[in-house]
Amino acid sequence: MPERIALHVNGRHVEVDRGSTVLAALAVAGVAICRRSVQGEPRGALCGIGVCFECRVTIDGVAHRRSCQILCREAMEVRTDG
Amino acid sequence: MSGRTDVLIVGGGIVGAACAAACAQAGLTVALVEADLAVGMDATAAGMGQIVAMDGSPAELALTRYSQRLWDDLARSLPEDCEYERCGTLWIAADDDEMEEAARKATRYHEHALQAELLEQRDLYALEPALRPGLAGGLCVPGDSILYAPRAAAALLAEAERHGARALFGCRVRALHEGEVELDDGARMAARTVVLATGARAAELIPELPIRPRTGHLVITERYPALVRHQLVELGYVKSAHGTDADSVAFNLQPRPTGQLLIGSSRQYGRADPAVDRVIVARMLKRAIAYLPVLHGLDALRVWTGQRAATLDGLPYIGPCPGRAWLFVAAGHEGLGITAALATARLLSDHLLGRAPEIAPEPYSPARAWLETVVRA
Amino acid sequence: MAERRTEVLVIGAGPAGLAAAAAAAACGRRVLLVDDNADPGGQIWRGEGRAHLAVPARFEVRCGVRVVDACGASAVLAESAGGVERLTFDRLVLATGARERFLPFPGWTLPNVVGAGGLQAMVKGGVPIAGKRVVIAGSGPLLLAVAAYLRSRGARSLLIAEQTGRLRLARFVLGLAGAPQRLRQTLELRRALAGVPLLTDAWPLSAHGAGRLEEIRLRTRRGERGERCDLLACGFGLVPNTELAALLGCRVEAGCVAVDEHQATSVAGVYAAGEMTGIGGLDLSRIEGEIAGYAAGGDERKARAGLGPRRRARRFARALERAFALREELRELPDARTLLCRCEDVSVGRAARYPSWRAAKLHTRCGMGACQGRICGAAAAFLFGWRCEHARPPASPARIATLAAQHEV
Numbered sequence A: 001m002p003e004r005i006a007l008h009v010n011g012r013h014v015e016v017d018r019g020s021t022v023l024a025a026l027a028v029a030g031v032a033i034c035r036r037s038v039q040g041e042p043r044g045a046l047c048g049i050g051v052c053f054e055c056r057v058t059i060d061g062v063a064h065r066r067s068c069q070i071l072c073r074e075a076m077e078v079r080t081d082g
Numbered sequence B: 001m002s003g004r005t006d007v008l009i010v011g012g013g014i015v016g017a018a019c020a021a022a023c024a025q026a027g028l029t030v031a032l033v034e035a036d037l038a039v040g041m042d043a044t045a046a047g048m049g050q051i052v053a054m055d056g057s058p059a060e061l062a063l064t065r066y067s068q069r070l071w072d073d074l075a076r077s078l079p080e081d082c083e084y085e086r087c088g089t090l091w092i093a094a095d096d097d098e099m100e101e102a103a104r105k106a107t108r109y110h111e112h113a114l115q116a117e118l119l120e121q122r123d124l125y126a127l128e129p130a131l132r133p134g135l136a137g138g139l140c141v142p143g144d145s146i147l148y149a150p151r152a153a154a155a156l157l158a159e160a161e162r163h164g165a166r167a168l169f170g171c172r173v174r175a176l177h178e179g180e181v182e183l184d185d186g187a188r189m190a191a192r193t194v195v196l197a198t199g200a201r202a203a204e205l206i207p208e209l210p211i212r213p214r215t216g217h218l219v220i221t222e223r224y225p226a227l228v229r230h231q232l233v234e235l236g237y238v239k240s241a242h243g244t245d246a247d248s249v250a251f252n253l254q255p256r257p258t259g260q261l262l263i264g265s266s267r268q269y270g271r272a273d274p275a276v277d278r279v280i281v282a283r284m285l286k287r288a289i290a291y292l293p294v295l296h297g298l299d300a301l302r303v304w305t306g307q308r309a310a311t312l313d314g315l316p317y318i319g320p321c322p323g324r325a326w327l328f329v330a331a332g333h334e335g336l337g338i339t340a341a342l343a344t345a346r347l348l349s350d351h352l353l354g355r356a357p358e359i360a361p362e363p364y365s366p367a368r369a370w371l372e373t374v375v376r377a
Numbered sequence C: 001m002a003e004r005r006t007e008v009l010v011i012g013a014g015p016a017g018l019a020a021a022a023a024a025a026a027c028g029r030r031v032l033l034v035d036d037n038a039d040p041g042g043q044i045w046r047g048e049g050r051a052h053l054a055v056p057a058r059f060e061v062r063c064g065v066r067v068v069d070a071c072g073a074s075a076v077l078a079e080s081a082g083g084v085e086r087l088t089f090d091r092l093v094l095a096t097g098a099r100e101r102f103l104p105f106p107g108w109t110l111p112n113v114v115g116a117g118g119l120q121a122m123v124k125g126g127v128p129i130a131g132k133r134v135v136i137a138g139s140g141p142l143l144l145a146v147a148a149y150l151r152s153r154g155a156r157s158l159l160i161a162e163q164t165g166r167l168r169l170a171r172f173v174l175g176l177a178g179a180p181q182r183l184r185q186t187l188e189l190r191r192a193l194a195g196v197p198l199l200t201d202a203w204p205l206s207a208h209g210a211g212r213l214e215e216i217r218l219r220t221r222r223g224e225r226g227e228r229c230d231l232l233a234c235g236f237g238l239v240p241n242t243e244l245a246a247l248l249g250c251r252v253e254a255g256c257v258a259v260d261e262h263q264a265t266s267v268a269g270v271y272a273a274g275e276m277t278g279i280g281g282l283d284l285s286r287i288e289g290e291i292a293g294y295a296a297g298g299d300e301r302k303a304r305a306g307l308g309p310r311r312r313a314r315r316f317a318r319a320l321e322r323a324f325a326l327r328e329e330l331r332e333l334p335d336a337r338t339l340l341c342r343c344e345d346v347s348v349g350r351a352a353r354y355p356s357w358r359a360a361k362l363h364t365r366c367g368m369g370a371c372q373g374r375i376c377g378a379a380a381a382f383l384f385g386w387r388c389e390h391a392r393p394p395a396s397p398a399r400i401a402t403l404a405a406q407h408e409v
């Protein structure tokens, strides 16, 4: 069994396997909307490989982090503007 | 086209577009030719878009102050995408010397009936808490504003077209002849008055004009809304911006209405190509971080360059060319062409219609160029 | 700023970069391979790249390092969680790969409309897929690879909509007869997908849902139809990542980094390999990587040994390109209000008013957002025939501190 990691997505407790991306943690938490576009539309991940910037979230207070590129760490605090 | 064109404007930057609007509104028949495929694609697109009352000299203050009033009048009718916003300027004094300069600056502004408020250290941090600790104070000029210049140029050109002006894109002028311009394809266009509004390229068509390109770099960040509220400029800016021929950088930062931060500024002569000079960008950013430490961890999206049209005395050339009454120059605005575009256009239309100008036009006369050239020779 | 010196620097640890690093190391060079992902492997071996490293690897691999700009001559600027560093090299091999091309259609910005290769990457990163209904649409063999992968991970129902025509596809498969190994791979893939409908001449017309995807409309040979699904995974071919190469001064032609026989770019000492020099798939990427690695390592004889295989692989790449060329009708997918630029919310209709990419950019902000036109630029190039390039630093968003460190050289 892979090791599990616990973190928070919008204040909710989520567990994922070590090596999972933050995007995976969002999906596990049932969150499909990562951010609001400049006109306020809901947006989720698109490219999966770090080029489109649609999956941006706030991680530990730092804005504009690409959730598809960043691996989960224990006790991470993830916020979306969904 | 029926009849003769009154005014043929060469160059569709913000200055050319403003000239087209002023002349067309005044009832003159106007044509504009622009080398690029759309309006405002050169310095106008590269600049910061601050409408700023600048007091490098009395003539500079007169011109920028006048033009700023014209922008304020126009602001209501500018389309939303011009992103006009009156965010004001905060001139930052790092030490007591610069505080004294702030006080002198305040006096000069007050003489021109411009609002300007000296800020103690405490007031400065109340307005902009993200500034680094230990600064002395500053000067707040609330009347300064910002806009997105390519859209403003487009709005001015649209206004000109509503009054019958014609704009031709993809048409480069390769030579000027008495009452005529010659296009790259050899075609000629005639007009009573030809207006040269080709910015930093003006000397290509009038070699006597001592206009030199002076490169500036800008950096734009991701969106960080409400981090900064005013355009922030270090008072040391005046020293570095108008100083010598050497490369210089100064802290100059603008909060865009999008929430992005636009970071400047640098000045360099002798760099014709638009490539980015990483070393000067680094110097510029170091300086910016020194004033606004939070910048350190923010993301930059893009760096670009633009060419200011620098003159010998820091003032633009606005007026008829000596010995060539049919040729009017509207170029050489260095770092203030967006600000001064409307005043430039008004000086042109006043001249053409024989109206008395609101400010004395002499300090901007291109005759200076010929005098200066003679003096240098 | 920290400084690292190496003889051969390889940027990108996909198949091309891994092959280049191994070849250069075999020439006795000191080699550093960097990649911005958490693990080596690139797009195809995402997360399983370690298995493709010769063990013990004879070169150093560092992941989580993103190269963002040139940094004087023979050096690049890189940022990582640990900070910023200058990587200095005698020779450089660029192997920055490709991204997917996305085409706008009404609803393409809804959450859960994702890339095809993109969805595979997400699932490899831990996004659960079991039990999900997925429609995979667009063009190219990648669609089948993704479908097979998703199926192996428990996706519930799958449907593939390939835009290319049935005849063209049949001709392509027949053409494989000359390449028995590829034919075998194709047939194996098809077997793995037994029971999964593969529609040809089919593409998505629109996506619908409140806040997230619920249903799509598909154009098929039999007319229009609706399909309820949890995810729509789209990819209309690949686009080379040329931005970093362009910043280093390498010539870019028709969207690909131009290289000579030995994979050398127009800049002395800088080589390029893999998808960034032209889309050709795994085999071509590895062969090019090996040639570039040997050339950078100084063993011309070994580099030349790859020329024959590369010629054959390129022939196959051209056949692929012909078979999956995008059809004209796809230009009609978006309506005027459909967004072109997702970063700045600029519609297709607004951008279409301008005569060039640069004019559209400066007047509408399209391509000015965080992705710097990587998504909308490729779409605009297809929709309007514009040349959409962007050789302005940084190659991808970088910390201001990183760009400020450049003068410590």
Ligand SMILES: Cc1cc2nc3c(=O)[nH]c(=O)nc-3n(C[C@H](O)[C@H](O)[C@H](O)COP(=O)(O)OP(=O)(O)OC[C@H]3O[C@@H](n4cnc5c(N)ncnc54)[C@H](O)[C@@H]3O)c2cc1C
Pocket: B010, B011, B012, B013, B014, B015, B016, B033, B034, B035, B036, B039, B040, B041, B042, B043, B044, B045, B046, B047, B048, B049, B050, B051, B052, B171, B172, B173, B174, B197, B198, B199, B200, B201, B205, B215, B216, B217, B218, B264, B265, B305, B306, B307, B308, B309, B330, B331, B332, B333, B334, B335, B336, B337, B338, B339, B340
């Ligand atoms: C980094 C930077 C920051 C700046 N910040 C500010 C600021 O905050 N506030 C401010 O007021 N100003 C600022 N400026 C200055 C301002 O951008 C310029 O002064 C202003 O845009 C000049 O406008 P223009 O119309 O004269 O020139 P341009 O915008 O350069 O227009 C000239 C036009 O002429 C065309 N042209 C040239 N040659 C020919 C030819 N032979 N035939 C036909 N067409 C031709 C060009 O294609 C171009 O479109 C800044 C400049 C820079 C570089």
Ligand SMILES: Cc1cc2nc3c(=O)[nH]c(=O)nc-3n(C[C@H](O)[C@H](O)[C@H](O)COP(=O)(O)OP(=O)(O)OC[C@H]3O[C@@H](n4cnc5c(N)ncnc54)[C@H](O)[C@@H]3O)c2cc1C
Pocket: A047, A049, C011, C012, C013, C014, C015, C016, C017, C034, C035, C036, C037, C041, C042, C043, C044, C045, C065, C066, C067, C068, C095, C096, C097, C098, C099, C100, C116, C117, C118, C120, C121, C142, C145, C146, C238, C241, C244, C273, C274, C275, C276, C281, C282, C285, C395
């Ligand atoms: C999303 C996606 C999924 C794909 N899936 C498959 C598949 O399943 N099967 C298949 O046959 N083909 C797949 N492909 C096609 C794939 O491009 C090729 O098969 C092959 O992986 C190309 O190898 P490469 O080495 O040229 O590039 P890549 O594998 O793309 O490797 C390039 C590497 O460089 C890194 N990189 C780029 N820029 C920088 C930088 N500035 N700094 C540091 N690192 C950088 C990237 O993160 C990446 O790891 C996929 C393509 C994409 C875009």
Ligand code: FES
Pocket: A044, A045, A046, A047, A048, A049, A050, A051, A052, A053, A054, A055, A056, A066, A067, A068, A069
């Ligand atoms: S999904 Fe595109 S950057 Fe993360």
